[in-house]
Amino acid sequence: MSLVFNFDELKTNEKTAPKSLLQIIRRAGSTVASSWVDGKTRRENAISFKQIHLVFADSQEAVLRVKQSGDIYQVRLNGRAIPIKHQDDYKRAIIEVIDAVDANLSKFQKKLAQTKVTLPVGIKSTVTRKEDALKQRLVELDQAIAQAQAELASARFDEALDDEEEEWIDEHDEQDEFDAQAEWDAMAGDDEATMDGDFVGHPFRGNQYKRASRQSGAAVSASQHAKRHAKTGDAKALKVAHRVAHYAHKAAAIGATGQAKKYHNKMARFHGKHGGVN
Template sequence: MKKMLFSFQDMATGDKASKIIERQFARKGANVVQSDVTTSVKRAAGVSYREIMLTFADSQTVVLRVKQTGDIFQVLLNKKPLPIKNQDDHEAAVNEIVKALDSGRAKFQKLLARTKVKPPAGIRTAAPKMEQTLTEKRDALKEAIDIVNGEIAELRSKLAA
């Protein structure tokens, strides 16, 4: 019988299994910057599970749903299900997840860049006020240039006479 990586009852942020899985990802070049284990047991499709949420350096997320038997029954990559071929072999599963992270990185970064973030309601931007100030400065400079051009024309006419 194969030894399971996760102990369902003892799962917690920073436990031995969580550190092992983070280390496995780091060895494959995917650095975990934050990990969290849910304290509550969830249920979907007749399966009770707990989640381990991993956030990587490039802001991609992986959620591992662990059954009561200690094995991973579902993997979510950036909130989308990711089918895993090697469910019984954790190291091979990590390899598959890292490959999926690498292959989807460019698309994920484009999506992240396109996301528009609205500032909170209480915060106002200085852009409208700045535009008004700059317009006033531009108009004042135009007037000053016109005055100087008028003085130059006046001096030229005096020199010509």
């Protein structure tokens, strides 16, 4: 009888089982996904043994218990002991193990599908912390985007001043002008409706040029964006959104004519007040 295992040389190896064993398994047509050796000597029923772990490609695990004589005295498949006829012939014993793995596959997969996996508390808390961190990061990015939009709107206002070569006219007549607060109260957020120009101030009807119409549309969209933030309760984001809308309406007022100019002037003052713009 030729033994493949030398009990004294069977030492702990976290990376692989003995190469001679893996070679026999490969020649038998089976695949081992991972393997390792537990070199600690254990004792059970007056028998001393060491264990070799084999995880097959289908996730089934076989543990070979090797006693001091070097032969396999017991095999545990997925935690349960299975009978081995040829304990003193390692090659035939390995074939028996492979046959048992193949025969048990259907039963193993069915049991695996019925098993409910519960994450450890530590993993759950880690996932929760990561989610909270990502949510906070998202808020910070939204605020940074809003700040950038405010700066862009301000720059566009300055550019509009240069193009028109005139100062921003803050003129209004209370008798023929709508109430900005009422306009704000009636306005939908940009997540609820698409701006169609049919507001109290009718901003498009007083414009005669395409460029002025585009600026009016951008300004009203900025107001709607601020309205959405008003509904979320994020005070900081709302203030920045008011600033964006303030500069957008100022820029729109420069190119606007008639009633549209008055509309944008009024809305610019309204948003400036709530955005902390002097």
